[in-house]
Amino acid sequence: MRKNRSTNAPPPNHTDGSVVISKDVKQNINQIKQSLGEPFDFISKIYSFKHTAFALCYIDGLISTEDIELNVIPPMMDWFKENDSSRDYVIKDFKQHIQIPKKLKTTTEFSEVLQALLRGHVILFVQKGTEAFLVSDQRWETRGIEEPSSQTMVRGPREGFVETLSINSTLIRRRITNPNLRFKSFIVGEVTQTTVIVTYIEGLVNEEALNIAFQRITDCQTQKVFETGMLEELIEDKGYTPFPTLVDTERPDVVSSALTEGKLAIMMEGTPFALIGPATLISYFQTAEDYYNRFDLATFLRLIRFIAFWIAFALPATFVALTTFHQELIPTDLLISLAAQREGLPFPALVEALIMETVFEILREAGIRMPRPIGPAVSIVGAIVIGEAAVSAGLVSPAIVIVVSLTAISSFANPYYSIAGSARMLRFILMLFAASAGIFGIFIFTMIICIHLVSLKSLGQPYMAPFAPFSIKKQKDTILRFPLWWSKRKQRRNGEVLK
Structure with missing residues (x-):
């Protein structure tokens, strides 16, 4: 009777009212089902061994079940076999000892568990533990990398962005192996909770533009964001204009080139289009093929x-x-x-x-x-x-x-x-x-x-730079494209930097 009361009891709360992780794995599973409205694609499995148990929870279709069966369950079973699971230090030192070849985080907040679950993480509950383990194993069907349909060219790479943010960031990292390449993530949309990433090269980026982009994305007040065009309308400068103020592109080489020029790029989960800023009018007449x-x-x-x-x-x-x-x-x-x-x-x-x-x-x-x-x-x-x-x-x-x-x-x-x-x-x-x-x-x-x-x-x-304000030094790549060897480069001679 005492066990049943524990299982059906309401989940424990923090002093601020937020739900915390229960020591009973069944109670945690029931709380997830209640919070998500008994979803048909929610999968939970409980594994018992000796004096304890652990549970795996995930959304079907967002993770790789083969990876779970090969890389998560066997290490768990081996750990329980090698240790006395009734001792407290097993739960306390679980994260430091178990070797799961996946990105592993812990949390005591139930809200973080729900967010991680909906983003394709596997949730691991251990009996008597007050923490949930978040195993990163996002794996869903994606469109293959293809040539962009909106920006075709005769000569140049044929790769284009896809709707998966992790693949798009990898396409940029393959082109820019500089350790100063940065990716900063945001969550936009009160309902959609869409992941947005701002990428730039530290030390080259325009700091003023970067800070403005960070502030405007953080201040976005909207219920939903599904495409970068919606985000562009929310973060562009105030006042009506029929002209676009951020460059949209499907090409990783265009984004990589813009980053090396001190610009930033904004990418979003669920769309192959990235935004590049700050934009100038002249940039809309230039292509990577140039x-x-x-x-x-x-x-x-x-x-x-x-x-x-x-x-x-x-x-x-x-x-x-x-x-x-x-x-x-x-x-x-x-x-x-x-x-x-x-x-x-x-x-x-x-x-x-x-x-x-x-x-x-x-x-x-x-x-x-x-x-x-x-x-x-x-x-x-x-x-x-x-x-x-x-x-x-x-x-x-x-x-x-x-x-x-x-x-x-x-x-x-x-x-x-x-x-x-x-x-x-x-x-x-x-x-x-x-x-x-x-x-x-x-x-x-x-x-x-x-x-x-x-x-x-x-x-x-x-927007009209480098024509207004006018800069004679930047006219080498506007209406005319000067030869690449024309531009001045820093050269080292006997340890001296020459310009």
């Missing part, structure tokens, strides 16, 4: 990206401004051709451009959301069919179809989807300015955007 190719080819490709971004941003607005207000700027032969195309059309140039741009954005979004085998085909064929039908029906001119098509192709030339999305949104506003005041309206809106960009900050650092 450094794998010759400097002259890399410079040429960067210029192409800048031109493509400006076309995606301003070409439809320029067409509207020229055809509406500034026909004198168009060559005579081209003006006659455009006038002939527009004869009998029911809509002005602005409405034409808005209709065609909206239709293409719908087709683009439909192509992304549709099943992969038919999505690209539908978007391409749909654009061709709708464009030809609109021209044949006399709704739009052939020229606007060319302008919209060139604009759409140019938006795909940028290596980062986020900055291309900014151009896609802003060009609709720019078209309204062009239809209102022509080239002068384009100039006014462009100046507003430039002033806004200069005022932006990323983790407290200027």
Whole structure:
């Protein structure tokens, strides 16, 4: 009767009310089941030997059962066979003597037991012990390392991040074997309890940006975080901006390169995308492949990206401004051709451009959301069919179809989807300015955007660096990429450091 009262008695508490580990393993198991609501995937096994017993608890699917059977249970049984389990020192010195080839921690707090259990740890309770042993054995099905789908390249490594944080950190450690590489973990989300890691190289990182990142992640007040895009919105600088202020990437080589440049990276469990900060506008036009190719080819490709971004941003607005207000700027032969195309059309140039741009954005979004085998085909064929039908029906001119098509192709030339999305949104506003005041309206809106960009900050650092504030020394890797041997490096000669 005394034993039953002990088993069914409420768990012991600290003076602050928190539940502590019971000396009865069955009571601990019942407490876990009660706290988790009798989960179907909770597994508990009790092993008895001589005068004592121990219990293993875990969530099915989060751990490797083969490792438990090979690396945890046999050492436990050997320990009890070699020692008198009725003596107190067996429990007291358990952690120091037993040789389990896994990461082992102890706790007396039941809340820590629940958190460890849900994160893929094996919980070990020993009869008469007031501590729980947390055996790290996370092992679940993961996606294999593949080439990133959002940032493909011709030359360079084919590895990309996956949804498992431990694998992603390993991919970075393989590239940076510096002992100053640091990983600091946080828990974000009151409900989801998502693990977030900030990685940086101590001694190289921008300390101000690092402290700001730490503070903002710590101060996050949210119920759920599932992707780094949600975290980015929570920690970015205050004030609205259509431009991204943190670089997102799936590539470990991009993150590793950023860390060596004094930046930091933010990774999260459950997503292959990492955030890099502080970000600058120029960083969205640079790719890792720029450094794998010759400097002259890399410079040429960067210029192409800048031109493509400006076309995606301003070409439809320029067409509207020229055809509406500034026909004198168009060559005579081209003006006659455009006038002939527009004869009998029911809509002005602005409405034409808005209709065609909206239709293409719908087709683009439909192509992304549709099943992969038919999505690209539908978007391409749909654009061709709708464009030809609109021209044949006399709704739009052939020229606007060319302008919209060139604009759409140019938006795909940028290596980062986020900055291309900014151009896609802003060009609709720019078209309204062009239809209102022509080239002068384009100039006014462009100046507003430039002033806004200069005022932006990323983790407290200027967004337009190294142009504003201007730094002549940092112009070697902005629009142009100078040869790698051009940069000054520290050299040692007879024990003297030369710059």
